[in-house]
Amino acid sequence: xxxxxFPITDILDLHTFHPRDVRNLxxxxxxxxxxxxxxxxxxxxxxxxxxxxxxxxxxxxxxxxVADFRPAPPEAGGWGATLVDLKPDRE
Numbered sequence: 001x002x003x004x005x006f007p008i009t010d011i012l013d014l015h016t017f018h019p020r021d022v023r024n025l026x027x028x029x030x031x032x033x034x035x036x037x038x039x040x041x042x043x044x045x046x047x048x049x050x051x052x053x054x055x056x057x058x059x060x061x062x063x064x065x066v067a068d069f070r071p072a073p074p075e076a077g078g079w080g081a082t083l084v085d086l087k088p089d090r091e
Contacts (some may be wrong), residue, residue, distance in 0.1 A: 008032040013044040019052060023059055030065040030086055039086050042072060047080040056082060 012029055014022060026043075033041055045052040060069045065086050072081035 008036055008038070010038050010040060011044065012041045014052060014056070015044065015046060019055065022052070022055060022062065025054075026059055026063065032062070034065065034086060034088075040087060041084045042076060042081050043084060044077055044081045047078075050079075053079065053082065060084060 008029070012025075015024075017025055030042075043056055045056050047053075057069070060066045060082070061068075066084055067084070067087045068085040070083050071079050072083050076083070
């Protein structure tokens, strides 16, 4: 199966991806965002039972390119999305 290319924007909707691919997807996505000088992103993981949200938060908490993250405000998805600030310089 060929890789799927999608435009890099400040919003990543995880609904179309398999949960087992999220870690690698976030690595690639953050790198691509920094290359495009996108420093803040919104990750849409959905509300559901919160399983994917917790998985995403666990990855973000240890990710070397993440400066900060927080739940999105209601107008940006509420607890169904997470806002992420990326580190401008890679450490």
